Amino acid sequence: MTRQTLSRRLFLTRSAALGCSLAASPLMTPVTMASAPGENRLVVLILRGGLDGLDAVRPYGAPEFDSYRGRLLDTAVPGELDLDGFYALHPALAPLMPLWQAGELGFAHAVSTPYRDKRSHFDGQDILEAGTASLDRAPDRDGWLNRLLQGFPGAEAETAYAIGRSDMLLTRGKADVSNWSPDAALPLSPQAEKLLDMVMHDDPLFRDATAEAIALSQISLGLSADAVEGEDALDSSGMMGAMQDSMAGAGKKGGLDEIARFAAGRLREETRIAAWSVNGFDTHAAQSKRLPRALTDLSDTLLALREALGPVWEKTAVVAMTEFGRTARANGTGGTDHGTGGAMLFAGGALRGGRVVGDWPGLAEADLYDRRDLMPTRDVRAHAGWMMRQLFGLDTGLIERSVFPGVELGADPKLIL
Amino acid sequence: MSFDPERAAIRFGCGLSPRIAPPDSAEAMLSQLTGRDRAAEAFPVPGFQAVVAHYVAIRAARKAQKATRTEADLEAKLKARKKVERAMADDGSRWFANTMLRRALTEDGFRERLVAFWTDHFTAFDEGGPMRFSHVAYTEEAIRPHVAGRFADLLRASATHPIMLRFLDQARSAGPNSQATKRKDKIGGLNENLAREMLELHTLGVNGPYTQTDVRQLAELLTGLSYTMKAGFEFRPSLAEPGAETVLSVEYGGNKARLEDIYAAFEDLARHPATARHIARKLAVHFVSDGPDEGLVDAMAARYAETDGNLPEVYAAMLEHPAAWADQPGNIKQPVDFIGSSLRALDIVPRAMPAGKYGRTRKMFFTPLQLMGQDWGRPAGPDGWTESDAEWITPQRLSARLIWGMTMPYELRRALPDPRDFVETALGRRVPEEVRFAARAAETRAEGIGIVLSSPAFQRM
Numbered sequence A: 001m002t003r004q005t006l007s008r009r010l011f012l013t014r015s016a017a018l019g020c021s022l023a024a025s026p027l028m029t030p031v032t033m034a035s036a037p038g039e040n041r042l043v044v045l046i047l048r049g050g051l052d053g054l055d056a057v058r059p060y061g062a063p064e065f066d067s068y069r070g071r072l073l074d075t076a077v078p079g080e081l082d083l084d085g086f087y088a089l090h091p092a093l094a095p096l097m098p099l100w101q102a103g104e105l106g107f108a109h110a111v112s113t114p115y116r117d118k119r120s121h122f123d124g125q126d127i128l129e130a131g132t133a134s135l136d137r138a139p140d141r142d143g144w145l146n147r148l149l150q151g152f153p154g155a156e157a158e159t160a161y162a163i164g165r166s167d168m169l170l171t172r173g174k175a176d177v178s179n180w181s182p183d184a185a186l187p188l189s190p191q192a193e194k195l196l197d198m199v200m201h202d203d204p205l206f207r208d209a210t211a212e213a214i215a216l217s218q219i220s221l222g223l224s225a226d227a228v229e230g231e232d233a234l235d236s237s238g239m240m241g242a243m244q245d246s247m248a249g250a251g252k253k254g255g256l257d258e259i260a261r262f263a264a265g266r267l268r269e270e271t272r273i274a275a276w277s278v279n280g281f282d283t284h285a286a287q288s289k290r291l292p293r294a295l296t297d298l299s300d301t302l303l304a305l306r307e308a309l310g311p312v313w314e315k316t317a318v319v320a321m322t323e324f325g326r327t328a329r330a331n332g333t334g335g336t337d338h339g340t341g342g343a344m345l346f347a348g349g350a351l352r353g354g355r356v357v358g359d360w361p362g363l364a365e366a367d368l369y370d371r372r373d374l375m376p377t378r379d380v381r382a383h384a385g386w387m388m389r390q391l392f393g394l395d396t397g398l399i400e401r402s403v404f405p406g407v408e409l410g411a412d413p414k415l416i417l
Numbered sequence B: 001m002s003f004d005p006e007r008a009a010i011r012f013g014c015g016l017s018p019r020i021a022p023p024d025s026a027e028a029m030l031s032q033l034t035g036r037d038r039a040a041e042a043f044p045v046p047g048f049q050a051v052v053a054h055y056v057a058i059r060a061a062r063k064a065q066k067a068t069r070t071e072a073d074l075e076a077k078l079k080a081r082k083k084v085e086r087a088m089a090d091d092g093s094r095w096f097a098n099t100m101l102r103r104a105l106t107e108d109g110f111r112e113r114l115v116a117f118w119t120d121h122f123t124a125f126d127e128g129g130p131m132r133f134s135h136v137a138y139t140e141e142a143i144r145p146h147v148a149g150r151f152a153d154l155l156r157a158s159a160t161h162p163i164m165l166r167f168l169d170q171a172r173s174a175g176p177n178s179q180a181t182k183r184k185d186k187i188g189g190l191n192e193n194l195a196r197e198m199l200e201l202h203t204l205g206v207n208g209p210y211t212q213t214d215v216r217q218l219a220e221l222l223t224g225l226s227y228t229m230k231a232g233f234e235f236r237p238s239l240a241e242p243g244a245e246t247v248l249s250v251e252y253g254g255n256k257a258r259l260e261d262i263y264a265a266f267e268d269l270a271r272h273p274a275t276a277r278h279i280a281r282k283l284a285v286h287f288v289s290d291g292p293d294e295g296l297v298d299a300m301a302a303r304y305a306e307t308d309g310n311l312p313e314v315y316a317a318m319l320e321h322p323a324a325w326a327d328q329p330g331n332i333k334q335p336v337d338f339i340g341s342s343l344r345a346l347d348i349v350p351r352a353m354p355a356g357k358y359g360r361t362r363k364m365f366f367t368p369l370q371l372m373g374q375d376w377g378r379p380a381g382p383d384g385w386t387e388s389d390a391e392w393i394t395p396q397r398l399s400a401r402l403i404w405g406m407t408m409p410y411e412l413r414r415a416l417p418d419p420r421d422f423v424e425t426a427l428g429r430r431v432p433e434e435v436r437f438a439a440r441a442a443e444t445r446a447e448g449i450g451i452v453l454s455s456p457a458f459q460r461m
Helices: A003-024 A065-069 A091-101 A121-130 A144-150 A190-200 A204-220 A225-229 A236-249 A256-267 A287-315 A380-392 A396-403 B005-012 B026-034 B038-042 B048-067 B071-105 B109-121 B134-146 B151-159 B162-167 B179-183 B193-202 B212-222 B259-271 B273-287 B294-306 B311-320 B335-346 B358-371 B395-412 B419-427 B433-441 B445-454
Strands: A041-047 A105-112 A160-163 A178-180 A273-278 A316-322 A342-347 B225-228 B232-235 B245-247 B250-252
Touching: A041 A121, A041 A256, A041 A287, A041 A380, A091 A105, A091 A287, A105 A380, A144 A273, A144 A380, A144 A396, A160 A256, A190 A204, A190 A236, A190 B433, A190 B445, A204 B395, A236 B395, A236 B445, A256 A273, A256 A287, A273 A287, A287 A316, A287 A342, A316 A380, A342 A380, A380 A396, B005 B026, B005 B109, B026 B109, B026 B311, B038 B071, B048 B071, B048 B134, B071 B109, B071 B134, B071 B335, B071 B358, B109 B134, B109 B273, B109 B335, B134 B151, B134 B162, B151 B162, B151 B193, B151 B259, B162 B225, B162 B232, B193 B212, B212 B245, B212 B259, B245 B259, B250 B259, B259 B273, B273 B294, B273 B311, B294 B311, B335 B358, B335 B395, B335 B419, B335 B445, B358 B395, B395 B445, B419 B433, B419 B445, B433 B445
Parallel strands: A041 A273, A041 A316, A160 A178, A160 A273
Antiparallel strands: A105 A342, A316 A342, B225 B232, B245 B250
16 A cells, blocks of 8 residues: 555544644644655664563672572573673573674663652553653653654654554654554455444544554555555455454464564654563563573564664664663572662664663662662663664753653763764 | 443443343342352352362373383373363363353343452463463452452452462562571572552552552561462461561561461551552442542542441442443443453353363454453453553554454354344444444444444443
8 A cells, every 4th residue: 555545544533533733733744755854763672570680681790799699590601691791691682692793782781760669560661651750640641752753853653653462651642653563454345444434433532543453454464555445345255254364363472573573664664663562571480481581582573673674774773671670689489579770772783782881880788779779870761862862863952851851861872873 | 320221231230131131220230249149150160279180280291291201102192291281271261151151141240340350450360381271260269259248358368369379479488587588498588579569559559658668568477378289378387577567557466477467467458548549449440430530439438438348338339429320431341341241242152152162262262352452361460451441442452353343243153133133232222323324234244243343332331
């Protein structure tokens, strides 16, 4: 299908929903590729559950490291996983070593959101995705990626994608973000489409979601606009068959690889920003068994992205962040409990990688936060903010006021080439 | 607005049925709820021991396969292992079928909805593997018997059930000065998971008046709550932290570790005004509206406080309040509510469900539920499913609902009802004209049924 068809459909649904505020909508500005705000791409991965930064990027050079964890957790540091003589990579991230060597992978250590003390996943993730300094429970709260788009000249629905089966606060808000999972394609006959339009019409939530599902399905199903409206359109029995196929093919295990490839496909076109989650980082018990699974998912995601992006990888920056780090010491069940400071990951060809940035606070008990957690020495939002400034040329004032209200950007970590 | 039978069935029950009349008063709903649990008698599901039996069989088969030395033997052992794994999954499909049949055929729909609500409030489950259907047993034993009782009893039953003790890592948590820690067996320390979620999610709420110190103290108090596969729940004094603990300024225990001290803390947490408020609001949000009337919440919280958390009284306060019956567009049905009420409107017979057939159950229900955003029994975390309408109706999740509505009714019932009749049975007296028109104009029966089931009038409560 053509871009115009998608934009027109989305535009028509949105315009009905937006009403008089439309004049202020970024969608009013028609955009072509040439006037798009640049060629750089940003991928945001939310690592849910609280990644143990001290295990993913092991500060083996810290004298306390082994005594805090060695009895209950795997802390071995094979020579080939050494990063810089102080930090070493978790063995499950070994497939990423070539990226590190190529300068396409980096980390920031001892970082956190401004969230402190209650150590709740849900509040932690809310703050991480809202990008604010404190909790705001308003039901209409929006995410920082959405506010970034609002300050992004010429952004439209195609510019940003939230991908996967679960919705995220990160992309929620006024700016138009497409939300899609490649296995949700909806094949409809023209008659069924017309009748659905009719029954959904008076309920904006259903009307908008249906129109968007139909438009996005055409991409996922590889249908052209002609096929949708012309002679090759599905008839009723063809629709039922296609729906059954769609259900039968969906829901197979994993799906992270498929998501990365779908995202890469969109990023190679008009899309500039994509976001989704990788789960499974809440390792209260048997961490040496469970964390490798989640880290392998992360590493597979990055490798699939790199491969599927092809030449566009050079213009891409991936940032992976989590709601909080975990306790410095292992707990009684071979795991770690909710903590504070942790690590974030950067990858991509647009990156100045091959280094672990950050002020290392030390692991001596007096240096820990609350005598239990890695002390955060920098706000994750400062790193993400600088990345956005460099990728998209955003004004630092806009970042400090609107995208991440109250953030102190501080010195430029120069993460982007 | 006040009580309305159809609205009662849709908003507080499992939907309309062509066979079963909606309740005729709030009193009738409550008297059914506090009476015999007929749906559970008609469609039984087992408890923890049935889950353990599968676990034991699968573990033994895996062990036998590992120990095998010859090629021929390996083949046999693999087959044996597949067989027990299959038996577990097939049983899971039986438990699913009966859970949904309760919704489809009950006269006491409010009970099914409350069971789902409280299961979600006290979320606990096993991830994958041999115990992946353990949430069914948890619901049946820890939640279902108490939905018409005191909140404190629900709290105690959930916090002492093996599945919760596993899910929030309580079973192996040991006091730093406990005998177990001193002996330095594998168990070696405290785990805060259950204590934190108990304060944040189960009782006071995240804005409640507690600190990290309370979490820590409660975690120390809870040490000793454990289980064995054989016996189920077990209190193990060897794990317990010696000495007294202070939670929210109240001191518990001090001498010999006793289960009674833990139960005393449960009673106090259940009685706390922050808990009353948290529970009242959550019920109102779940049943009535994402942004509930404050008067409704106040009335429920007050009744909770007056009756020491006697839940039928709190439900009565909700059903008596005019805001509960308001004519606003209702909440969105969660995917299990959508499927359950579809089965009910379709008037399916019990043998239509693929009980005992895992593959077919996966295709017809488990995968569609995942695509709708609700992996059966397994939310993303201990905070359970979202109550936010907008999160359920995203393009991809709605897409999955539409596809299910268009394709699965035909799988369940070859002789589909006439869409022109179905639209009236499924929606009752409040059929929007455009849905009636679309049901008539559809090209096939399946499409007509699908459009009715997809309509906002059916998707909302």
